Amino acid sequence: MKLGQTREARALALAAVRRGFIAPEALWDTACRVALGSGTSASELVEQLLTQEQLDQLMDELSSEGVQPAIQATPEAGTASMTTSAAAATSQSASLSARPAETRLSEEISRTARYQLGNSLGTGGAGNVVKARDQEIGRVVALKMLLPGVTDEPGVVERFMAEARITAQLEHPNIIPVYDLGRLAEGLPFYTMRVVKQQSLQDVLASHELRRQWSLVRLMGAFVQVSRALAYAHRRGVIHRDIKPENVLLGDYGEIYLADWGNAKPLSCRVDSAPDSRSMSSEPLRLDGFGRAFDRKGGGTLPSGLSGTPGYIAPEQIRGDHDRIDHRVDIFALGVVLYEILTGEHPFDAPTVLAVILATQTREPRPPRTIVPSCPLILEDLCMAMLAKDPSKRPASADVVAAEVDAFLEGAKERSRRREEAGKLCALAKTPLQRDHDLTAERQWLQEEARRLLQDVKGHEPIERKRAGWELEDRAAEVEREQARANAEAIDLYTKALAYDPDSSEARAGLADLYWKRAQRADEERRQAERIYYEALVSEFDVGTYAALLKADAAISIDTWPSGAAVLAYRYVEKDRVLVASDERYLGRTPLRDARLSPGSYLFVLKRAGYRDVRYPVLLKRGDHHHAEVNLFTDAEIGDGFIYVPGGTFIAGGDPDAIESLRRTDLVVPDFAIAKFPVTFREYCDFLNDLETRDLGFALKRAPHDTRGSEGYVVQPANGGGWEPIPTVLEGETRKLYPAEKGHLWNLPVFLIDWFDAVAYCRYRSEKEGAEIRLPSEMEWEKAARGADGRFYPWGDHFDSTFCLMRTSRPFIPQPEPVGTFVADVSPYGVRDMAGGMREWVGDIYGEKTWADALGEPEPSVDVERDASTWRVFRSGNWASDDQRCRSASRARFFALTRNTNLSFRVVKVLSRKPLD
Incomplete structure (x- = not known):
């Protein structure tokens, strides 16, 4: 049975709804498609919705109600004027078309008088959008109208009205709502819609400043809304045909709109969420006139009669493959938009429109991750599928696209939340790190203050005298434990942050910084296995800060005077x-x-004819560039028996196992020359001989003896004249090893010398040699012993009792031995016996008393007890000490009048520094 009249079709449709044969939504879709001019009559559409049995039942029902099955009327060509509730939903223009033309025009002129036109919001190829005020309702709207003169072009008015009708019927949150439709006084059609801020997705993609405000997650949220709007339109039987960034509008309050439905076209059927491929009529693209330049931002232009923007038109549209053209042309264009969001580039960019068209058909776009490595894989896979040349390989619907992006966003939201939690934990870690930093200064102050309080306290004194210093030491130890807890807390927080977000650069950088500090401390304390362990942890967590440093070489530049x-x-x-x-x-x-x-510890030897060879040790650190300025001196300038120590930086203190070690510091010490050995009995007896020529009393005062004013001298005037060590200086096994008759006693380091005796000897040498000879400062002595790399002993970091003279070096009772006996006890500069043999006086107390200050204190008279004299410092281990005293950073202080059989001294010679070339 065929239905011949529209009115009969309407009656049947309403009856079908009442009987439940047709859903109300289906009835609405049918009415819309009739109004849009789908090319199918109302009766044919109703027939498609009903079975023959249902039609027969409804016809019988209508006949019983008096509805004639054969009303004489001309079938309407694609328009409906329904008198039921469904007819109320038909567009206003369809209702107006049923009235005489004069009546319609006068009514529309009166209606448009309500709009007060304002500034232009934008102009397209045929239309202009202006801001207008609806004076009846009192709101501002966007009024779109055709430009004067374009109405003469075929189909322009029809396309404009179709755009208005389609947009009006697509009631979706992401499609700009249409409020009104009519004609202006000049007869030009118009429609009004919501005013949307004129910022498009293209504006965001083209602006670096705006792009920073739109994260990938935010952009994908907008993309989902566009996809849902498109899916809705497809389900209503409409394809957009001009999807591009310019047509995605961004509102002031987060609204996202898919705009410009001027190229929209109805499908021959609706699209479900998982549609079959249905064909639609479409005109093939003609390529004539396509040689002009292509501007992707402007979109280029197509010849009249063709729709879409080059670069967004699907390949099947370009080929005119009618059987394959359906809603998936919009999926393709949406894929191009996604590609631009992910990469900032167009997948088919080319210099001309023709080249873009050809690229769209033939070129496979580069995967987004080759352009932006951080692009999520799920979005790359989706984008490449949407850009498939074969439409059957694209996602089945825009709903599928939205679902895929939703899946990404759900993961992104979770990741975002986890990143947020990781960020909070990293922020919390800053508190213990700051506490550790503050406690470091407090601990160092407590240690220094405790040392100051205890340095003047004698061992035999009561606990009351020591308690204040002990309390400070205990507080320093507790502070150190608190630092360890603070570090552990920070590591725990950073580790938890990584559990939330394994890629957290802040947490990884925080751990890398912590482990780097530990690696540095291990390196400073020369615990190399521990350093390697922590450097491995640094490499594991590094985010680029230390990678180059861990692999970097070192460099050195050296200038000498003279050069060459x-x-x-x-x-x-x-x-x-x-x-x-x-x-x-x-x-x-x-x-x-x-x-x-x-990187490593090096010895540089500088050789030039006429000058003594220079030994210049240096520690080259990763990434460092060491600049050395070295003066060369002749043998005569340096002097016989002296070793030249060139000026420069060295690591002082910092040995946790040394006695009274100074805090680790990089210090610069100028040029000096230091005696290769401590002063021997031979050298000191020459001094006594010189004194005796002036006054025997002076010689007796300076002669080595164990108690001031007693007869316990270890040297005496010889029978033939001159002073000499007594034969009993050595006893037992040591005397057998070094018999006096072979002259060994002369090469023993002089001992039983107090600090003022050593100063007197320096004056004698200065007068004799015409140069400034003095006791070494603490830092001069330590540098001469350790070199520049912070080693613990002159020979390195490990100890063996055979390396120097100390209490376990011999199988018999230890005693002094001649200088230079232990060949391993030599420093990087070549200075000997600085770990064992004899303790040595130095001229100052570092940080407390300079050489000049010490010289300014008068020597006490002979009747003053030694414990009434002021403090002085001595360095080095000795033949009676343990290995801890042999460490180069160890230091001790005692009274200046102290004399002992294990206490001697050596001297330095001041070298005048010369300017470099």
């Missing part, structure tokens, strides 16, 4: 627990620039 010195480099390597300079490498002559070496 050959530079030989030796790297220190450990052999049998002693650091040995090995692997000689010639670097060139000075001035030497940017010589690249692996």
Whole structure:
């Protein structure tokens, strides 16, 4: 049976709804498609919705109600004027079309008088949008109208009205609502809609400033809304055909709109969420006139009669493949938009419109991750599927696209929440880190203050005298424990942050910083296995801060005065627990620039004819560029028996196992020359001989003896004249090892010398040699012993009792031995006996009393007890000490009048520093 009249079709449709044969939504869709001019009559559409049995039942029902089945009327060409509730939903323009033209025009003129037109909001190819005030309702709207003159072009008015009708019927939160439709006084059609801020997705993608405000998650949230709007339109039987960033509008309050439905076209059927492929009529693209330049932002233009923007038109549209053209052309264009969001680039960018069209058909776009490596894989896979040349390989619907992006956003939201939680934990970690930083200063102050309080307290004094210092030491120990707890808390917080967000750069950087500090401390304390362990942790958590540093070489530049010195480099390597300079490498002559070496401890030997060779040890750290300025001196300038120590930086203190070690500090000490050995009995007896020529009393006062004013001298005037050590200076096994008759006693370091005796000897040498000879300062002594790399002993970091003279070096009772006996006890500069043999007076007390201050204190008279004299410092281990005293950073203080059989001294010679070339 065929239905011939629209009115009969309407009656049947309403009856079908009452009987439940047709859902109200289906009835609404049918009415809309009739109003849009789908090309199918109302009767045909109703027939498609009902079975023959249902039609027969409804016809019988209508006949019983008096409805004639064969009303004589001309079938309407695609328009409906329904008199039921469904007819109320038909567009206003369809209702107006049923009235005489004069009546319609006068009514529309009166209606548009309510709008007060304002500024233009934008102009397109045929239309203009202006801001208008609806004076009846009192709201501002966007009024779109055709430009004057374009109405003469075929189909323009029809397309404009179709755009208005389609947009009006697509009631969706992401499609701009249409309020009114009519004609202006000049007869130009118009429609009004909500005013939306004129900022598009294209504006965001084209602006670096705006792009920073729109994270990927935020952009994908907008993309989902566009996808849902498109899915809704497809379900209503409409395809957009001009999806591009310019047509995605962004409102002031987060609204997202898919705009510009001027190229929209009805499908031959609705699209479900999982549609079959249904064809629609479409005109093939003609390529004539496409050689002009293509501007992606402007979109280019197409010849009249063709729809869409080059670069967003699907390949099947370009080919005119009618059987395959359906809603998936919009999926393709939406994929292009997604590609631009993910990469900032167009997948088919080319210099001309023709080239863009050809690229769309033939070129496979680069995967987004090759452009932006951080692009999420799920979005890359979705984007590439949407851009498939074959429409059957694209997602089945815009609903599927939205669901895929939703899945990403759900994960992104979870990741965002976890990142937020990780950020909070990282912020919390700053508190214990700051506490650790503050406690470091407090601990150092407590340790220094405790040392100050206890340094003047004698061991035999009662506990009451020591308690204040002990309390400070206990507080310092508690502060150190609190620092350990603070570090552990920070590590725990950062670790928990990584459990929430394994990629948290802040947490990883925080852990890398913590472990780097520990690695540095281990390196400073020369615990190399621990350093390697912490550096491995630094590499594990580093976010780029330390990667280059961990692999970096070191560099050295050397200038000498005079220039032209050959530079030989030796790297220190450990052999049998002693650091040995090995692997000689010639670097060139000075001035030497940017010589690249692996990080480590080196000895540089500088050689130039006419000058003494210079030993210049240096610690080259990763990434450092060491600049050395070295003066060269002749043998005569340095002097016989002296070792030249060139000026420069060295690591002082910082040995946790040394006695009274100073805090670790990098110090610069100028040039000086230090005696290779402590002063021997031979040298000191020459001094006594000189004194005796002036006054025997002076000689007796300075002669080594164990008690001031007693007869316990260890040297005496010889029968033939001159002073000499007594034969009983050595006893037992040591005397057998070094018999007096062979002259060994002369080479013993002089002992039983107080600080003022040593100063008197320095004056004698200064007068004799015409140069400034004095006791070394603490830092001069320590640098001469350790070199520049912070080693614990002159030979390295490990101890063995055979390396120097101390209490377990011999199988018999230890006693003094001649200088230079222990060949391993030599510093990087070549200075000998600085770990064992004899303790040595120095001229100052570092940080408390300078050499000048000490000289300014008068020598006490002979009747003053030694414990009434002021403090002085001595360095080095000795033949009666343990290995802790042998450490180069160990120091001790005692009364200046102290004399002991294990206490001696050595001298330094001041060298005048010369300017470099």
